[in-house]
Amino acid sequence: MTPEILINFIAVIVFGLLLVISAFRLRFKEAAVLHLTLFIALGFFSNLSQLTYTLGITPLTGTSFNPLTELLLLAMILVFGALTLSFLKKHRGILIGYWGVSVIILALWTIFTPQVRIWGDIPISPDANSVLIVAEFDWVMPIVVALIALSIEFRHQQSAKHLNRLRYWLIATTLLAMSGLAFFINPTNFYWSGLPLALVGSVIASYIILSYHTADLNLFIGRVIHYVSVTGVLAVIFYLSLVITVIVSRSTFNPGNVFFWSVALAIVLAIVIPLLWRNANRFSNRIIFGNKNRDERQVIKHYSQSVSGTLDMDRLANIIINLMIETLGIEQGVVLVNDRTGASGVSLRPLASIGVTNLKTGRFNANSPFVSHFRNNHKYLHQYDVDVLPEYSSMRDEERTWLSSMGMELHVPIMRSRDIIGMLCFGPQASGTAYYEEDIELMIDLADQSSLAIDSAQLFEQLASVNRQVGLLSERLEGLDQDKADFLSIASHELRTPLTQILGYSQMLLDLTEEELSDPNFIKTMTEGIAKGSERMKDVIDVMFDVTEAHIGEMSLFSGPVDLAEVIDQASRPFLSALDERRIAFGTNGFDDLPTIEADGTRLVQALENLISNAIKYTPDGGVVRVEGRPTVMGDSTPAVELLIIDNGIGIDPRYHDRIFEKVFRIDDADHHSTGKTKFKGGGPGLGLALVKAIAETHGGQVWVESPGYDEVNRPGSKFFFVIPMKPIKIEQKEGQKQSQIETIHWRSKDLKPTNN
Numbered sequence: 001m002t003p004e005i006l007i008n009f010i011a012v013i014v015f016g017l018l019l020v021i022s023a024f025r026l027r028f029k030e031a032a033v034l035h036l037t038l039f040i041a042l043g044f045f046s047n048l049s050q051l052t053y054t055l056g057i058t059p060l061t062g063t064s065f066n067p068l069t070e071l072l073l074l075a076m077i078l079v080f081g082a083l084t085l086s087f088l089k090k091h092r093g094i095l096i097g098y099w100g101v102s103v104i105i106l107a108l109w110t111i112f113t114p115q116v117r118i119w120g121d122i123p124i125s126p127d128a129n130s131v132l133i134v135a136e137f138d139w140v141m142p143i144v145v146a147l148i149a150l151s152i153e154f155r156h157q158q159s160a161k162h163l164n165r166l167r168y169w170l171i172a173t174t175l176l177a178m179s180g181l182a183f184f185i186n187p188t189n190f191y192w193s194g195l196p197l198a199l200v201g202s203v204i205a206s207y208i209i210l211s212y213h214t215a216d217l218n219l220f221i222g223r224v225i226h227y228v229s230v231t232g233v234l235a236v237i238f239y240l241s242l243v244i245t246v247i248v249s250r251s252t253f254n255p256g257n258v259f260f261w262s263v264a265l266a267i268v269l270a271i272v273i274p275l276l277w278r279n280a281n282r283f284s285n286r287i288i289f290g291n292k293n294r295d296e297r298q299v300i301k302h303y304s305q306s307v308s309g310t311l312d313m314d315r316l317a318n319i320i321i322n323l324m325i326e327t328l329g330i331e332q333g334v335v336l337v338n339d340r341t342g343a344s345g346v347s348l349r350p351l352a353s354i355g356v357t358n359l360k361t362g363r364f365n366a367n368s369p370f371v372s373h374f375r376n377n378h379k380y381l382h383q384y385d386v387d388v389l390p391e392y393s394s395m396r397d398e399e400r401t402w403l404s405s406m407g408m409e410l411h412v413p414i415m416r417s418r419d420i421i422g423m424l425c426f427g428p429q430a431s432g433t434a435y436y437e438e439d440i441e442l443m444i445d446l447a448d449q450s451s452l453a454i455d456s457a458q459l460f461e462q463l464a465s466v467n468r469q470v471g472l473l474s475e476r477l478e479g480l481d482q483d484k485a486d487f488l489s490i491a492s493h494e495l496r497t498p499l500t501q502i503l504g505y506s507q508m509l510l511d512l513t514e515e516e517l518s519d520p521n522f523i524k525t526m527t528e529g530i531a532k533g534s535e536r537m538k539d540v541i542d543v544m545f546d547v548t549e550a551h552i553g554e555m556s557l558f559s560g561p562v563d564l565a566e567v568i569d570q571a572s573r574p575f576l577s578a579l580d581e582r583r584i585a586f587g588t589n590g591f592d593d594l595p596t597i598e599a600d601g602t603r604l605v606q607a608l609e610n611l612i613s614n615a616i617k618y619t620p621d622g623g624v625v626r627v628e629g630r631p632t633v634m635g636d637s638t639p640a641v642e643l644l645i646i647d648n649g650i651g652i653d654p655r656y657h658d659r660i661f662e663k664v665f666r667i668d669d670a671d672h673h674s675t676g677k678t679k680f681k682g683g684g685p686g687l688g689l690a691l692v693k694a695i696a697e698t699h700g701g702q703v704w705v706e707s708p709g710y711d712e713v714n715r716p717g718s719k720f721f722f723v724i725p726m727k728p729i730k731i732e733q734k735e736g737q738k739q740s741q742i743e744t745i746h747w748r749s750k751d752l753k754p755t756n757n
Contacts, residue, residue: 004191008051011199015044018206025210028390035083037208041199042079043202046072050191074109074138078102078146080176081142087169087209098145105138139180146173160434161384167217168208173468175201212388218433230280241265299303313337313457317351320450320524324424328439328448331355332427336362337454338420346371346420362402369395370403374420377440379444381411410435412455422454474674498536505529511714555698557600559727564641565591567601568627571608575616582621582680590629594641598727599699607695611645611720612687618714619649620680632723640701640725648717650681653708660705661693692722697723 022037050069082102083093150170154163175197182194209212247263317335324333332355336348345366350359362373362463370391373381386392386403403411406425414422424447429435435443505526512522568588579586606626615625632642652660659665665686696703703726708716 004049005054007195007199008047008054008191011047011195012044012051014199014203015040015047018203018487019044020721021210022206029101030390031633032083032086032209033041035079035086036206039076039079039083040202040206042072043198046076047195071106073111076108077139077142077176077180078105079142081145082211083168083205084146084149084173086154090149101141101334105141109138139183143173143180159382159384159387159430161213161382162387164217164434165208165214168204168214172201172204175204177274203683211469212385216391216434219436226281230277233280234273235539237269237273241269251542252686313454314487315349316453316457318686320424321352321354322341324426324446328426328442330426330429332407334359334408336423336425338422348423356406359406360402362399364399365396368399370399371420373542374415379412380440383408383411400713410440410443412443413441414447414451416455421451424450431599435659474599498532498534499632502530502534502537555694557599557603557698558602562599562601563596564604564629564643567604567608568603568629572627574609575612578616579625582616584616584619585624587624587626588628589626594629594631595726596745597641597724599724603695603698604724607692607722608643608645611722614688615645615649615718615720617679618718619647620712623715628720634723635703638700638725640723643722645720645722646717649714650712651710651716652708652718654707657705657707661689661703663687663690665690696724701725 018040019037022033022040025033026037037389046069049072053069080093082098085098086284118457134391146169150166150173153166177202179194179198179641182197183190187191200631205657249258317337318334323335324330334353334356335351337351339347339361345368346364348362348364350361353359370381370386383403386395392400407427408425410426411427412424412426414424424443426435426443507522509530511524512526568591572586572588575586578584612625612627620623625645628644628646630639630642630644634640656665663686693703701722703720703722705718705720707718
């Protein structure tokens, strides 16, 4: 059993074990594992071939190497280059190109090898230079490719754990390069010099691919240096003690003296060694690892006291981030709070940060692997795991992108039972090394201490929000009560006036004498009075029904081609006499150029009547009212038309620009109500503009008002915008609303705003 055979036999066993392990991982269908399995298989069969050849099992003799061994060994090194590219997740085209070159090299080797031997006992023929060039290129090319790919990867910003894997891979590449150098310097001695290097490099490569979490290389080297340095100091002390003992024993012939000084020296060593061991450890840790002495119990106690009395969420987050900096010395970190819990998922909103800016809220599904990891009682998660591990490949692109954009190294959840109420995210260390286990344990403890504080702050914040909403609701209810009282007052007045007129004329008809009944003009006057009162009452009731239908989603449209110029003409015709009487100038512009639209013409006339009536009522005598039309597009690029009703009246306070479109809302005092449709500042039941809004939204459009403010002296005026699409936008009926007739078409407005308003 020569050393070469022993090393060869060990290599066969090691490669065999690695082959079995990697074969089990093939079920995950990872490209890197597939390349690793091929790499290990070639290493196993090349060593097995050489072992059988060396033991004389194969019939070939006269050379130190089996030709099959040479072919498998060179193929193994070529596969290492592809394994490196696959490990670094390079583009598929690069990998295919590399395989193409590798196949050509193996083909050339296969052509030249049967004709010449360059290793072993057979003399080299004239063609050996060609074979040597092919062999050298075979070994050099994958090593160079691996080194170039690694250097490119090192330049990119990577997590500490990924950089750690790259350092391991660089060691494996270096060992294989040294193995190849030994191969070409002295091929005969390769199996006791180069093979161990190749074997160790292969084991390291397998460890990296098969184990996502590799031991921190810097920490490992640091601990070795720490152990050697401390052990070296103690060894020097013991050596000096031994030297002193020898000197004392030689300087005196009295055994009692030797015994006395030996015991004294032993006692001194027993006292000094523990102190020396602690101080040497502390000094070495500070020099090598940069660790600071800290009492973790005192740190946690101080942290708990600092965050426990704070109920303001923003202030709490700033305290947490500052304590993280003070305790752990981090340069980048984020405090996140979950605004949404339960089955709806997780919404992590940044509260405070250091070293990062422009952070946005990250939203995760309830079944996201990122969320499930923490709910399964895991205390932390490396960003490296999210980037590399297969179980996180199902995460949505939005989730993965948001996590990567923060540039954090470690995520520590703040949990309440199985719910995530927040998260502490820590950036990479300035040294580029991964966090020590002691640091991670401290982070977990700090997150646990933050749980109760954030939970209390959230409850306090929600209580404050509820109080604000209750206050607003109370104000709104008071307003609704007032609106209800005003509506009852106005509606009773609106209905009482025509009803009184009808009753009065009806009573007069009943009391007519035979002579008065024979007078047709008198009868006509009575009848016209009753008809006028009935028509006024019908108008008020119709508006009430229309607004109610719109409120419950039952307003119907009967669409057809509509000429907007004709709509304006019909809407303004009832007001011509009032305009003349009050000397208000009225004009239209732009309607000749507007295209025909598809809409409910009757509803449009109804809406424009209310808008024109509103403009006339709030424009003093001698003012101006005009209506303009122009084509436009809405926010989703839908073609539309825009109608503007412009006046130079008393204007509207900006506080009421939205509320005037609410049902029964009136700016004026309801006690000053007037039933006149065109009288200056004459009021109504407060339903006209609400009906206008319903008609606009039912068509899929929008209505709003612009006015500098209310001023009866300077009269800033108002400008109402009424926008509807060329064709109504049909949508599904809301849940809970009644089904209307089959011929009725239901519509809903979108949140639209014209681009050229």
